Amino acid sequence: MLERASGAVAARAASSERASSAEAQPTHLRWAHLQPIGRAALVGLVCLYLGAILIGPLAALGVELAHVGIPAALHALAQPDAISALKMSIELTAISVVVNTVVGTLGALAIVRQRFFGRAVVNALADLPLAISPVMIGLAFVLLLGRDGWLSPLIDRIGLKVVFSFPGLVIATLFVALPYTLREVVYVLEEIGTNEEEAAATLGASAWQIFWRVTLPNIRFGLGYGVLMALARSLGEFGAVLVLGGSISGQTQTATTFIHDAIEERQTAGAYGMAVVLALSSVLLLLGLEWAKRHKKVR
Amino acid sequence: MKPAAYALAPTAGERLLRNAVVVYIWLLVAVPLVALVRVGLADGLQSLTHALSSPVARAALWLTLWTSTLVALLNAVLGTASAWVLVRYKLPGRALVSALIDLPLAIPTLVAGMMIAVLYGPLTLVGHALELWGMPIMFARPGIVLALLFVTLPFVIRAVEPVLMEIDPAEEEAARILGAGPLRTFQTVFLPAIGPAALSAAIRSLGRALGEFGSIVIVAGNIPLRTLTAPVYIFGEIESGTPRAAAAVCVLLLVLALALHGLASFIERRIGARHA
Numbered sequence: 001m002l003e004r005a006s007g008a009v010a011a012r013a014a015s016s017e018r019a020s021s022a023e024a025q026p027t028h029l030r031w032a033h034l035q036p037i038g039r040a041a042l043v044g045l046v047c048l049y050l051g052a053i054l055i056g057p058l059a060a061l062g063v064e065l066a067h068v069g070i071p072a073a074l075h076a077l078a079q080p081d082a083i084s085a086l087k088m089s090i091e092l093t094a095i096s097v098v099v100n101t102v103v104g105t106l107g108a109l110a111i112v113r114q115r116f117f118g119r120a121v122v123n124a125l126a127d128l129p130l131a132i133s134p135v136m137i138g139l140a141f142v143l144l145l146g147r148d149g150w151l152s153p154l155i156d157r158i159g160l161k162v163v164f165s166f167p168g169l170v171i172a173t174l175f176v177a178l179p180y181t182l183r184e185v186v187y188v189l190e191e192i193g194t195n196e197e198e199a200a201a202t203l204g205a206s207a208w209q210i211f212w213r214v215t216l217p218n219i220r221f222g223l224g225y226g227v228l229m230a231l232a233r234s235l236g237e238f239g240a241v242l243v244l245g246g247s248i249s250g251q252t253q254t255a256t257t258f259i260h261d262a263i264e265e266r267q268t269a270g271a272y273g274m275a276v277v278l279a280l281s282s283v284l285l286l287l288g289l290e291w292a293k294r295h296k297k298v299r
Numbered sequence: 300m301k302p303a304a305y306a307l308a309p310t311a312g313e314r315l316l317r318n319a320v321v322v323y324i325w326l327l328v329a330v331p332l333v334a335l336v337r338v339g340l341a342d343g344l345q346s347l348t349h350a351l352s353s354p355v356a357r358a359a360l361w362l363t364l365w366t367s368t369l370v371a372l373l374n375a376v377l378g379t380a381s382a383w384v385l386v387r388y389k390l391p392g393r394a395l396v397s398a399l400i401d402l403p404l405a406i407p408t409l410v411a412g413m414m415i416a417v418l419y420g421p422l423t424l425v426g427h428a429l430e431l432w433g434m435p436i437m438f439a440r441p442g443i444v445l446a447l448l449f450v451t452l453p454f455v456i457r458a459v460e461p462v463l464m465e466i467d468p469a470e471e472e473a474a475r476i477l478g479a480g481p482l483r484t485f486q487t488v489f490l491p492a493i494g495p496a497a498l499s500a501a502i503r504s505l506g507r508a509l510g511e512f513g514s515i516v517i518v519a520g521n522i523p524l525r526t527l528t529a530p531v532y533i534f535g536e537i538e539s540g541t542p543r544a545a546a547a548v549c550v551l552l553l554v555l556a557l558a559l560h561g562l563a564s565f566i567e568r569r570i571g572a573r574h575a
Contacts, residue, residue, distance in 0.1 A: 054452060135533050
């Protein structure tokens, strides 16, 4: 289409050249010969921008790993601290994915399909973790559940330790990953409407049957996209788990806080090794996201 | 939105599940934020003025504000330009670049910071050259801007792309045939369509940049009064055992973040868009 338009412009430029008088030309034809230059400049600018911000840094990480040496990085990753940090991150991500899949699906169904008091507020609350700094989230939970916190009498009574222990990490991860599944399912549900479900209901299907046979197949790619986003966010969370977990080596250290500590202690091999593990998993996730996105659109 | 149909009126079980989820979301999101505000404003507005009396806190807030605003503006312009090139020019390698645009959403921000640090650190060719030119990136403010640009990269591009694809080519042709130049065509045909999308996405990137922590910790060096941003300042206060002082600064940032979030959501609702 663009080719067609520029072709037309070129043809008109040629014909007006024949028409001799330059003053009679409309402005756009007088500057027509500059257009390819303008386009090249725009493309150049965008290439420079994406190269400097995105592609250059990504490539640099690969080069740096080669520099540090893959055997050294692997050796550093085989240390018990690194393994336990990685295990911790995987555990947290697994919990977060399971909980957020259920909460996202049920929450979205409730928000889109039911009318109840405070619906808009819940919808807005579920979106908030996207807007709030992870450090703030960490601090909010410390002030709520930590020593002298609002709920500390209750927590002491139960004998549960939240801050600087595993439950704190779980809460932080659940918080940051909350919006992704819920929003994606809300979008899909709003788009598909209720016709198919109503048809199933009038044909005598129970709520349970409608969910498994009609609703779930319809939302599966949207939900899949949301789950992958939640997975990426849970695996990569840093600020909130640092504040709430304290990054105690072998106990509350996650993959990201491991990198932070390794950099502070100048353990370059460990830091780059773990960073590349996380970067590779995000590239894999990106492929999954692209796949889900493509299926989400075609319906 | 159409009201839920009679045939799908919720059963008792569905209502129970709904209430459980609603309570979960309230407990997880609203209660801790209320606790934060309660502590942050323990002495009313005086806690705010007290928190802002520290020059380090003031400098950190100011640094966060101006770098984030700069990043949002750069995003609005360069993000729109990138979306334009990706949608309209069939360049080689477009599919790969287009897939990579989402990478900042999927990669841990700490790793993003490391990538910037590796490329622009004093030990690499690029970083060394820039330092010789008198513009050190690492442990300096340009590094903060670069890290923020990385983490907010997808926002504007992803918001503008679908709008650009939806614009009817006939409109552009009509403008050209009526004698409008490329600039005039952009102003009259494209800008009204992509403007609101780019604006709301730029506001989102501003909100995101205000709260960024992971990449900044690596890149900025966190020198008080010079490269210490507000989130890192808050973290430092928590580390040194004065979370209550940090809470007041948090409340300021929280109010700003919520206002930006509300504004962006308002624009998105009006144009029927979604955000990244």
